[in-house]
Structure formats: structure tokens, C-alpha cells
Amino acid sequence: MIDLVFAHPYPKRSRANRILLNAVRDISNLDVRSLYDIYPDFGIDVESEQAALLSAKLVVWQHPLYWYTAPGLMKHWFDKVLARGWAYGEGGSALHGKLCQWVVTTGGDQEAYSATGMHAFNFESFVPVMRQTAEFCGMKWLEPIVVHNAHRVSDKELHAVGRDYRKKLISLATEAQELVVHG
Numbered sequence: 254m255i256d257l258v259f260a261h262p263y264p265k266r267s268r269a270n271r272i273l274l275n276a277v278r279d280i281s282n283l284d285v286r287s288l289y290d291i292y293p294d295f296g297i298d299v300e301s302e303q304a305a306l307l308s309a310k311l312v313v314w315q316h317p318l319y320w321y322t323a324p325g326l327m328k329h330w331f332d333k334v335l336a337r338g339w340a341y342g343e344g345g346s347a348l349h350g351k352l353c354q355w356v357v358t359t360g361g362d363q364e365a366y367s368a369t370g371m372h373a374f375n376f377e378s379f380v381p382v383m384r385q386t387a388e389f390c391g392m393k394w395l396e397p398i399v400v401h402n403a404h405r406v407s408d409k410e411l412h413a414v415g416r417d418y419r420k421k422l423i424s425l426a427t428e429a430q431e432l433v434v435h436g
């Protein structure tokens with residue numbers, strides 16, 4: 254029901270993403286696919302990834318922001334798994350109507366993501382690449398969950414975001430289940 258694609262090159266060294274992932278990983282019918290654990294050599298099993306997506310109504314992409322986008326293995330996952338004729342193009346309707354939840358942590362704070370800040374642009378300027386990847390494949394883009402300043406934000410604040418993240422996934426999964434049952 255929920256396919257959570259998680260991309261962190263060093264999952265054991267992560268603080269922010271680890272707390273967020275731990276807040277949701279035991280939700281029933283949620284499958285965590287920790288890409289760097291499953292595919293340390295980048296040899297993605299496209300069939301397994303596509304099967305996990307097909308069985309889900311809600312797809313979550315969770316990762317730290319790396320060079321304004323997803324870490325390399327997640328980008329590779331897009332390139333291999335979101336194939337023409339499957340995810341887009343003629344006959345490519347496998348993901349149509351699924352929900353897509355983006356969960357991202359950033360090193361920069363709000364001030365850094367401004368015209369005068371270190372990253373020179375608002376954070377919203379960096380969202381369209383992920384959003385359009387989902388929408389190009391016919392998925393419904395949900396309001397992203399963004400944690401800025403991930404190195405400095407306290408464990409307490411991360412746990413609070415984790416609780417909201419968990420509530421949101423459970424509520425979306427419940428809605429999706431009701432649609433399946435009642436049509």
C-alpha cells in the first residue's frame with residue numbers, strides 16, 4: 254500500500270532522516286526500500302522496484318538534499334525504474350493516479366534559501382524537478398515535508414516532524430484504502 258523509497262548514502266550516519274524514517278517504518282503495509290542498503294553497487298533490480306510501486310497507492314520519496322536534488326542512487330533509480338512504456342509514454346500508465354509524498358532534509362536554513370542567502374534561490378525553486386518527475390508519470394503530488402537546517406534542528410523537533418509525517422501517511426493510507434473498498 255505504501256512504497257517508501259529511501260535514499261541515504263550512509264543510513265547509519267544519518268540523524269535527521271533516521272529519526273524521520275523510524276517514525277514511520279512500522280506502519281502496517283509500508284514497505285521501506287532503502288536503496289543504498291539494497292543496491293550498494295547501484296545494480297538496481299528494476300522488476301522488483303516496479304512491482305513494489307505497482308502494489309502501492311502511495312509512493313514516498315525520502316532523502317537528504319544533495320546538490321539541490323536527490324542523492325545519485327535515487328537519480329539512477331528514476332532513470333532505470335521510471336521507464337518509457339511503463340511510467341510514461343505510450344502504454345506508460347503504471348503510476349497514474351498514485352499519490353507521491355516527497356520528504357526531504359536540507360543542510361541550509363530558511364535564510365540560506367533566499368535571494369541574498371548562500372543558496373541564492375528560495376527552496377521552492379528547487380522543487381519542480383522532483384514534482385514534475387512525479388507528475389510526468391501521472392502521479393498526484395502532495396505538499397512536501399521539508400526539514401531545513403537538518404544539522405542543527407534538535408532531536409525533539411525532528412521527532413515532532415516525525416509524528417506529523419506518521420499521521421499524514423496513516424491518514425493518506427486510510428483514505429486510499431476506503432477508496433479501494435468503497436470505490
Ligand SMILES: Cc1cc2nc3c(=O)[nH]c(=O)nc-3n(C[C@H](O)[C@H](O)[C@H](O)COP(=O)(O)O)c2cc1C
Nearest residue numbers: 267268269270317318319320321358359360361403
Ligand atoms: C554531497 C552532499 C551534498 C549536499 N548538498 C546540499 C544542498 O544542495 N543543499 C543543502 O541544503 N544541503 C546539502 N547537503 C546537506 C544535507 O542535505 C544534510 O547533510 C542532510 O539533509 C542531513 O540529513 P541526515 O542527518 O539524515 O544525514 C549536502 C550534503 C552532502 C554530503
